[in-house]
Amino acid sequence: MANKKLAAAKDAKKDEFYTQYEDIQREINAYLEYDPDTFRDKTVLLPCDDPEWSNFTRFFAQNFETFGLKKLISTSYATDSKKKKYGYDNNEDYHQLTIFELQSPQYDEIITKSRGKIFTLTRDMNKSGSIDIDDLEWDYLEGDGDFQSNEVKRLRDEADIIVTNPPFSLFTVFLPWVVEAGKKFIIIGNLNSITYKEVFPLLKDNIIWLGKGFKGMAGHFINKFYTDYATAGDHRDGMIRVSGVVWFTNLEHGRRHSPLKLMSMEDNKKFSKHKDMRGRGYEKYVTFDAIDVPYTDATPKDYTGIMGVPKSFMEQYCPDQFEILGYEREDENIQVGITNMPEEFLNDYRAHGGKGHYTKGMKMLCLYDSNGIPRIPFSRILIRYTKAWIDGHPEDFNQGGAL
Numbered sequence: 524m525a526n527k528k529l530a531a532a533k534d535a536k537k538d539e540f541y542t543q544y545e546d547i548q549r550e551i552n553a554y555l556e557y558d559p560d561t562f563r564d565k566t567v568l569l570p571c572d573d574p575e576w577s578n579f580t581r582f583f584a585q586n587f588e589t590f591g592l593k594k595l596i597s598t599s600y601a602t603d604s605k606k607k608k609y610g611y612d613n614n615e616d617y618h619q620l621t622i623f624e625l626q627s628p629q630y631d632e633i634i635t636k637s638r639g640k641i642f643t644l645t646r647d648m649n650k651s652g653s654i655d656i657d658d659l660e661w662d663y664l665e666g667d668g669d670f671q672s673n674e675v676k677r678l679r680d681e682a683d684i685i686v687t688n689p690p691f692s693l694f695t696v697f698l699p700w701v702v703e704a705g706k707k708f709i710i711i712g713n714l715n716s717i718t719y720k721e722v723f724p725l726l727k728d729n730i731i732w733l734g735k736g737f738k739g740m741a742g743h744f745i746n747k748f749y750t751d752y753a754t755a756g757d758h759r760d761g762m763i764r765v766s767g768v769v770w771f772t773n774l775e776h777g778r779r780h781s782p783l784k785l786m787s788m789e790d791n792k793k794f795s796k797h798k799d800m801r802g803r804g805y806e807k808y809v810t811f812d813a814i815d816v817p818y819t820d821a822t823p824k825d826y827t828g829i830m831g832v833p834k835s836f837m838e839q840y841c842p843d844q845f846e847i848l849g850y851e852r853e854d855e856n857i858q859v860g861i862t863n864m865p866e867e868f869l870n871d872y873r874a875h876g877g878k879g880h881y882t883k884g885m886k887m888l889c890l891y892d893s894n895g896i897p898r899i900p901f902s903r904i905l906i907r908y909t910k911a912w913i914d915g916h917p918e919d920f921n922q923g924g925a926l
Contacts, residue, residue, distance in 0.1 A: 553735035563591035568682035639668020734770030831903035853886035
């Protein structure tokens with residue numbers, strides 16, 4: 524039992540990744556470069572934030588006047604509620620008193636464990652002549668600070684923009700919570716969530732999109748309770764390296780409207796930097812009329828049909844250039860016409876050592892490569908050029924890409 528509780532405690536801690544200041548700054552700057560007034564006269568809410576430790580609170584408080592904010596609100600989740608949710612024992616490391624609590628007359632050692640906290644910034648409290656982090660005011664919430672509570676929902680409804688790194692395990696609950704309120708937002712999530720039913724329709728319809736992003740789609744987060752298995756050159760003490768991490772947003776930024784610079788089909792066959800592309804070209808799927816593009820930079824600039832590209836394409840997706848149609852399988856949310864995998868293909872796939880639980884009733888993308896080997900490509904987004912892009916670039920499409 525003790526080991527189970529310890530494991531649960533570690534799981535709870537692993538869900539709390541504190542974002543680095545420099546990563547927040549890099550992302551927010553992308554929106555300000557596109558529109559310097561992005562945050563002017565706006566109320567910004569930072570939920571799921573542990574304001575005492577969070578760099579989100581620190582960043583926006585320090586830039587309150589520079590951004591022209593109207594109000595900053597930051598909330599935290601009570602430690603007792605975390606204990607009930609994850610089943611871990613009281614742990615001295617888990618609840619660390621901060622200077623905000625220790626130096627405040629409203630601090631209560633009992634209440635502080637059962638109720639969340641709210642931090643607000645609106646005025647020059649200390650009469651220093653500027654509004655900054657030293658002017659933060661705090662109090663206890665009535666409840667535990669759960670973002671789904673009516674209390675925090677009211678704060679959500681008050682806000683103009685929501686910015687945070689929600690627990691990864693709650694991302695598919697948190698995103699609809701933000702979207703249903705019609706708020707602007709900038710939040711962190713995992714690239715794999717792109718094809719989740721709560722996420723993909725929003726991306727497909729350009730209701731949300733990816734932000735500027737982390738370098739190499741990998742971020743270092745502050746979490747001393749998590750073992751970091753990063754290579755020595757990428758290891759940072761007290762941090763965990765998370766691959767495939769991205770920012771989701773519905774705020775405009777310049778990168779979103781920067782089209783990909785690409786080569787033609789023939790040039791990719793001759794000059795691609797990927798050895799497995801040179802001399803081989805593109806395969807067509809067995810179950811759908813489209814070609815497989817294994818690398819984003821190998822997307823041909825002269826093919827008017829449908830293409831299956833890796834998920835990582837989404838980080839460079841430009842809606843002026845491409846439209847999103849679906850992904851590698853059919854389900855109740857996305858139906859583009861992918862047919863059942865043929866029994867003959869599945870027999871070939873297994874005969875060649877293919878792994879995974881696949882049946883002939885599944886509607887998934889599959890193909891034979893140039894050597895006749897059956898393959899089921901991992902995670903594809905189905906795209907094609909927009910009509911406006913084709914019409915505006917006749918020099919690329921008049922010849923027509925051909926297999």
